[in-house]
Amino acid sequence: MDFKLFKEMLKRILLVTFTAAVLACQASPKPQPQVPGVINIVPDEKQSLVCREVVGLIENYNYKKIKLNDSISSLILDKYVKTLDPSRNYFTASDIKEFEQYRNSLDDDFRNGDLSAPFYIFNVYLKRYNEWIAYATTQINGKYDFTKNETYVYDREKMPWANSTGDLNGIWKQRVKYELVNLKIAGTVADKNVETLGKRYQSLKTQISKINNQDVFQIVMDAFTETIDPHTNYFNPTNAQQFNEDMARSFEGIGARLQLENEVLKIAEVIPGGPAFKSKLLSAGDRIVAVAQGNGEFEDIIGWRIENSVSKIKGPKGTKVRLKIVPVGKEMSSKPVIIELTREKIVMEEQSAKKTVKTIQSNGQPYRIGVITVPAFYADFKAANAGDPNYKSTTRDVRLLIDTLKNKDKVDAIVMDLRANGGGSLVEAIDLTGLFIDRGPVVQVRDIKNDVEVNEDQNAGVAWSGPFGVMVDRLSASASEIFAGAIQDYGRGIIMGTQTYGKGTVQSSIDMNRVVNPSILQRIAALVDKKNSIAGTTKETTPQLGQINLTMAKFYRVTGSSTQHKGVMPDIEFPSLYPMDKIGEDTEPSALPWDEIQKSNFTAVANLNPIKTDLVRLHKERMAKSLDYKMLQEDISDMKKREGEVSVTLNEAKLKEERDAAEAKSLARVNELRSSRGLAKLKKGDKVTKEESFDFILDESLQVVGDLIQKSNKAELVKAAPQSNKF
Incomplete structure (x- = not known):
């Protein structure tokens, strides 16, 4: 969020005289x-x-x-x-x-x-x-x-x-x-x-x-x-409270956002860092059909109000909850999977970027690559404003991780994993970019008056000057797109994944009580009190009107291109695990269009285009021989076929046969992958453990970065961009 823009706009709103509203309040309703x-x-x-x-x-x-x-x-x-x-x-x-x-x-x-x-x-x-x-x-x-x-x-x-x-x-x-x-x-x-x-x-x-x-x-x-537009939303008082609690990022539960779809509770998002995320037992799109407390009896929750279902799933930290789920992509007739999770206190401000070190072989050469996973662009603004020198933020955490990767782990390259990172603080997106470029513009913001503000990294120097890659997917949005777009525009690294979400708009949260004339609030309070008096209910002093999140500005890359609608296109493209025609800003009928403004005054670090051509070629050669890639394409194809289906058989034998065939096919595919990695085959009923799960997208992205290390020798880049000494 652009806070200067918000304060300016809110000031204008508060200066408006609501004469028409006063007159309308006096009118008799139809x-x-x-x-x-x-x-x-x-x-x-x-x-x-x-x-x-x-x-x-x-x-x-x-x-x-x-x-x-x-x-x-x-x-x-x-x-x-x-x-x-x-x-x-x-x-x-x-x-x-x-x-x-x-x-x-x-x-x-x-x-x-x-x-x-x-x-x-x-x-x-x-x-x-x-x-x-x-x-x-x-x-x-x-x-x-x-x-x-x-x-x-x-x-x-x-x-x-x-x-x-x-x-x-x-x-x-x-x-x-x-x-x-x-x-x-x-x-x-x-x-x-x-x-x-x-x-x-x-x-x-x-x-x-x-x-x-x-x-x-x-x-x-x-x-x-x-x-x-998709991101202008009004919240009634109850939902406004819930929204602000979510923004405060503190609750006790399993760490998942839920929504109702055709009277079935569905996982809309698995929150990074929570029990569901760490267990890898739940995915976006999974449907919860029953809930049990600890070892208690299951309650069927199909058709329940969402807040009632959520109240069953949330609970004190340390307690256990069992869920019956139908995994995403499976028919509702599939046998539910029972999982058990231990609730935790989810403090979103304390979700931190984390690192791992991977060793790969590229053309017979070993390389150590640091992977930094950033779940969100977070910052503890309250602690920062209070002068706490150790306040939490994405940039501060990543800087410390980079120092460790450079000085202790001695990595040859770094990969930033922004998959499923829906964004967060604009300030953090700018500051994080500054760890990889020297001073310069990062993002431009145009408001409703068409005034453009250029937001810059003003800190000299960089934290990492070596080979760099960024992983994104369809759920990478907002601040993630600002960061990835800037890295791409500066030629500072390789973007790998799928086209991102395409959310390039800025919303400001406005308390409706602050924009309504006080005399109107008094009139409403008197009317409500009169009704409450007749009904014998509690007197209401000040009516609570909720809040609106209003789209008031738009993001643009330093090249002048909007991140809205189109998002960021990767340099190395992977098939999307998410349906591109159902998820993303360009699937929203009321979304703002893509457009351009004037380019900002920035100087690219390097021209990576010649290297990108080789990276794409090598990537495609590996994919042509990859069993993982073949199965990924088959999974996506199967999912698209199921999306086109609107009916199901009511013949019990056929339905059971279809379910059993699907489960057998799934087991056979898992075993084929396990065999290719020298692992023992699973039997029917066995579960894939956390340690045995495979992240093919990450594995191949590391290979791409291995190619980048070999291709991007210092002489080549200095020749391509003599003004740079960063890479």
Whole structure:
């Protein structure tokens, strides 16, 4: 984050007079349409106020300089409906037709703080949800023939909306059969399966009954802000607190970020340094279907609210939690894997860069290469501002590691591993770059007024002047892209991996209580107190309005090229373990485009282009003979095939056969790799230990750096870049 930019923008925001908001606050809200047969959820005055103010902030201070109109209203409606019912299991075609009346009016409604339309849509969804869960519950005890060659379409996102209740009845009956055959294939008895599924649907009913207007408002605002751009987000008070706790990077649990996808809890990210990361038992995309405390009984959590699931997974440090997971890439019918983790205190500020030393052979020559893994661009700003001379930061930690690698380990080269590093402190990205280049610009920042600030490394000298490589992947984002881009632009090292994420925007966190006129807060407090008095609930003194993370600026490389959308392209390219068409800024419809500004005044360290040609050639020659590379390509190909599948067989024998074949294939591939390394083969049921796991991408990256050591002799580089003495 550019803190000077943030302070300047916040000052401008605080100077705005919210006269229109005062007038709007006095206006009578539009009557809320009622949905019969369900307890309707309605918005409150605070949410109406916040909606108006967010519209004003976005229209006046978002980097896109965008005004809400009918076109944006249409996009918001589509995103909102898709968020509520992504697989088209609840709404009927007639519901969707009814919602069309709001297609071109949400922009005006939001500007006036009128939330009646999206809340009405949610109440329709709530009614449909309860209807279909009730119907599904009646089908659990039905008689099913698992020998029939039927299929169930579990992903109906691109299919038409069901025309009638009868059509959806058929879909839900198939869903029940699908869930029962999944449980049956997993190895439990029929009576237990019926009981499990009954509890699952009862849990769904219980969880939906706990939905409140804050939940609905958050969904509405997500659809609104993400239509503007992917990284402008509003957080209601509860979520704002959680967000800030996450930013504080301190909690007790397993060290994973979780999200719900089609009512199944999924690992969105494994946090570096936590129990899940160190165990290597969990990966992004894995789905958690049940949780047990220590040696206790498992609880089926499919369909639970995410905060309820998280509360089961989190817990005091030192305690154990067991999880049933379906690994990423496996069908939900696959037999769950049971893992056990010991919870720890995850203090994100204390996550440190770490080093290892690898010895490789390159053309018969041994080389020692230091690998520095940087999980995030962290800094303890509180300690730094307090004058603590030993405060934690990425740059300080890496500098110490480099000193050890140079003076004690006597390495020939260093590799910086930024895979899955989603970024962090801009200051740290600049300072870390400064360890490898002398003084000079690192990144440029352009604000909404098109003013460009050049952020420079102002510290003389370098910590490492030898051969250098940087590893990135599709999850390397933001500050990681600034660092990798600068290293590439200066010719200071070789970038290895895949195209990075492409997040080149700057967000500032704004407390909504700080931008609203105090007189409006007093009016809202009086209204809330009056309602609370009638209801007999607690008096509220100052309404909490949450916060907005607003996109207010954009990053550019020293060459003038934006990191936005395109990210950083590696010099040595590997196949991506992550689907490039599903993960990345360029997959976001509302993402800002790539563009360029004027080049900054920088001098490259060296011209590595002639060397890169040889490095690419040698890399490709190795890959043509590599069993690991061949299997990696096969895995990616298999994953792409599965992504195109939207249905699954309901025939028990076929489903079991498919699962067993997949497990046998996986075991055979592991054993083929183990044999190539001289390791004993595994039997069915054996687990691959942490020590036996292979990191082919790292191994090949080290070989590339071995080539770099041999190719980049001092004479060649001095000739290519006579102004440099760094490399």
